[in-house]
Amino acid sequence: MAAPSLLPPSFSAGIFDFDGTLAETWHLWRRVDEIFFATRGLPFDEDASATLATLGFAAGARWCVERYRLRDEVSDIVDEWNRLGAALYEEEVRLRPGAEAYLRALREAGVPLALATTNDPHVLGAMRHVDVYGLFDEVVCGREVARGKDHPDIYLEASRRLGAAPGACCVFEDILPGTLSAARAGMTTVAVRCEDPRQPARELRRAADLWIDGWEGLAD
Template identity: 60%
Template sequence: MRQTHSENPLWPPSFSAAIFDFDDTLALTHDLWRQVDIAFLRSRGISYTPDVGRTLTMLGFAGGARWCIERYGLKDTVEEICDEWNSMGRALYATQVRLRQGAEEYLAALRSAGVPLALATTNDPDVLAAMKANVDVYGLFDAVVCAIEVGCGKDHPDIYLEAAKRISAKPGDCMVFEDLLQGICSAKRAGMKTCAVLSNNPLQDEREVVGASDCAIANWREALGTEK
């Protein structure tokens, strides 16, 4: 646990509502989306760079598609690009995605403590549904909010505010678990507490996300205090 005080604010929970990111927070998926990004760009004669990966992760499907069209002058429509990403993502998520060790136990502990849980993700509902056999996010959370529903990515606080609204929580009562710096900053702007979740993603600047958050964990056992 990386924090500025000795007590663990995550267990027992020092908050009355919790909002979670999915990709690289609850499940390590950065390699899967890197495969999707590389294949998508290569098919159009474009080289992948880490900065492209960071941008697409932050913007989500529709926002990322619009960015690609503007950046590279693509003739594809937003819908066509989203459909292509969806198709590739569904195939990978259906067989390869699992929750990080300790994540489900922490979610269950919060639920048992009466803490309402929301998922706030830039992922697409069809991709989330594809992994139901292995990870049923709609069964794990009281509310699931996708960026496509609020019309913007995690560079804006809208998705976190909508998640709080759906679980009838005030922003100041929420703890947001995120791996993205932009998401952490947006949640803070919404008046929420934040916990940075380290992911071993080479695109994540650990020093920046830890510095921007109220606390940070390297794995989910730390959240319950079962690993220091």
């Protein structure tokens, strides 16, 4: 597939990930994971932290219960992650430079936008410096679909809500499983560099139709 034109856009609808893609939040979720493991007397598991970023809250909690043989209820783990995440997101999260300008430029060009995030509405709503519900026409959270981003469910649901065919959508992601599953669904993909040192940049460059280092200058 040819590399997409970002502005003027060559796509009819835009679907955006949040964590890492639009906001540098990996360090916040690492803190949440570190607290989660520490309170249970478990050593921090780097691979598990990366897996949880793909699965989302409920599926991730079930995965943790099974992997570590925890006695916690899945709902209690989800509530814990929500509480910890919301406390950090409230004051610390801001969009990456240029991200809001690009989103607004797309909307001015008549492109409907959806947020497709494994995050929870409670955490998104806690942010004081980012109004995702004002920036996007639709917000789809991981809890609203059956499977994580290693499957295309969340992107297909976003395209459905936007009233756009999958082939007309462009997905902006910073994780490899999401980029691959969106591509399998027939969507154009843009991989976005982030600060997470675990990001497999080389693999993402190969998998995506386009790679960008950030958002600055895209709306010019």
